[in-house]
Amino acid sequence: MARYAQVIVDVPAMQTNRPYTYELPQELQDQAQVGMRVIVPFGKGERQIQGFIVGLTDEYELAIAPKRVTSLMDLAPVLNNEALQLADWLAQKTFSFKIRCLQVMLPNVMRASYSKSLRLLSAVELPQELNSLFAGGSEIEFDESKLSAQQLNKLAQMRQAGHLEVVYHVKDRAKAKLVGVVTSLVDEQNYTQFKAKVRKNAHKQLELLEFLYQNPHQSFLQTKLQADLQVSLNQLKKAAQQGWLKLAQQERYRDPYGDKTLQVTTPKQLTPEQQRAVEQIDQAITAKNATAFLLEGVTGSGKTEVYLQAIAHALSQGRSALMLVPEISLTPQMVQRVKERFGKDVAMLHSALSDGERYDEWRRIERKEAKVVVGARSAIFAPLDDLGLIIIDEEHEASYKQEDMPRYQARDVALWRGKYHNCPVVLGSATPDLATRARAQKGVYQQLNLTKRINGSSLPQVTLVDMREAVKTAPAPDFSQILLDQITERLARKEQVVLMLNRRGYSSFVLCRDCGFVLKCPNCDVSLTLHMDTHSMKCHYCGHEEAIPNRCPSCDSKKIRYYGTGTQKVQAELEKLLPEARILRMDVDTTRKKGAHERLLAKFGAHEADILLGTQMIAKGLDFPDVTLVGVLNADTSLSLPDYRSSERTFQLLTQVSGRAGRADKTGQVVIQTYNPEHYAIQLACRQDYEQFFFYEMNLRHLNNYPPYYYTIKITVSAKSEAEAAKESFAIKKGLDQCLSPQALVLGPTPSSILKIKNRFYYQLVIKYKQEPALEKYLQDLLLQSQSGEKKGIMVVIDREPVNFL
DNA sequence: AGCACGCCGACT
């Protein structure tokens, strides 16, 4: 009987949301299982592509003849039932193509790479243009971009005549790392026999034989043996033929951590508050309740210890645990803490891993060799089964939202998986996302509070500096006298200082004082940013780079100056003011290289610098006992962004960075410089008053019809010309008007705040709504339609609950 | 992406 496989196919540059049915050849019928990767032919050209089996049936109802599965790529399914269900839900929820949702659950290397080659079919005379191409061979790599138009033309002709065919290849890049292993077969019994056969003057062979005899039946790493005994692979092969040893390939995990021996830590004594939180979570784990908890705890209140003990409880129940942290706080400090507690049960998934390392960690999880997974956003798809607990640390972080398809929110995926596994989900933060906190208020989430700092240390004292006044007497444009005095004081006491430059929505640019000309990127609608290290102007969107002008290109005036504040400029100011201070700068430029972030932090931790100067990336998760002063140079740049969340972001940032000051014995000081000292976000951040902020901001959201009172969906249209982008976005607006009820609001279409990026023009629409039964369908249709527009260069992006409105 | 189908201009 014929069997058929329903396959979601991965066709480059073409996506559908429905499976295609393929016939399974007899020999694959028994092996094929749902969740396996397959290779199938697709389209008229019988091009070979990768796909996923999502169903198996005996029925085939189409009028056309079925095509057959070429081969299976896996021996066992790589996606289980949960993953397949989750992919369906994701596709629907995030307006994504199913294939993308399936792929996001697997390590990169399991996505096939495609190539094609040209094969000569008959021994025909080659035209001159192609002679050098084939160079006597009959099959060559086919790369269109490397061939001239004439050559392509000739190739097409030959193909037409049947002399040539295009062969498509699907390459599975998922390869376990193999190491050569040598096992000694020499022992008492055969030693003399072997030795007799060796020429007396063959020193190397005798040496090898002797070594094998000394270590009977032991195994050695082939490369190490070769180095130690100075023998070649050929000699080993020869020895293997003689029966002295066995050469084999063994699978080995790539080890991203090295052989560092870790000290095992034991659970710490909990405060009564922590104790209560742990108990509640443990109860939900034991009772298999999919409860969502909001663990709201001020910085330093010991959230991590609560996580660790709850994880331990899940493990004690024989279940596994998943913990998500923002990428930036996946610093060695955090990794270390979890590894120290749970040892080799832990798998890490973060962006610093190579594709191969990530694949190995994935397989360790899949084989149940790791029961605890710690990772950034995409680790939420880790193939743990029997989950007992999911933790999202710093749940308010914007980085939990993926910015390209599938545009998922890891928190939502966590809640889905919690329901699937009947396990609790803990959302932890000092400054929860407003929507999360609102749900706790309504009782949808259960709130757990940690109100006290763990060692009884008090919250830092915060001083607000009104820069409108202070700037008049300021020793430098970015430093008030108050802040400078405070810094000087710390330097004298050999304590450390963290300075944060709020760069969100801000950059340094060049402006002509005579005509107002601003140097802009020729490809993008943004001003170029000054980089003193390379002495050039750079575009942060497309990478365009040019020289710093000394005359205005527009009016030829010499009064062309730098405006704005960059970390480099601040560093220069600071060096002038305090020449003896050792300053460490941390921003996108100094942390671009792999591991640079960690190195800088380690340096600061080792007291090799007095001042850490950086952008928002320093606000998170670092913990240095000697830091007693935190300065925020410009608190308000993030307030002026055209985004309804700008107050929330500012509040969170200031609260977080303030928490970096002071530990244990030393009380911390925070100095915040601002031009908006009356603003509620800044005022309340100073008092570390989350509750007050929550109520104030909720009221504003309510008045202005913003989340969490409304749902939002952003639609972005981009095209090669502004007219096309505008036209398409207005067409979408028209369609929306027809399907939405009068209760829904549509903002736009408007040109995006950065109209042009990389020579493409952007328009956007935002839908705010509460209940729109017809909207879902409309957007799903729009998603499918947008496929055809892409040929013409018109792209439509649908983003549910976007994290930024820019 | 690639290939076929289909309806308008310059050729044998």
Added chain:
DNA sequence: GTCGGCGTGCTC
């Protein structure tokens, strides 16, 4: 009258 242009649509 036909060859071929690339706009449009489909791929089990």
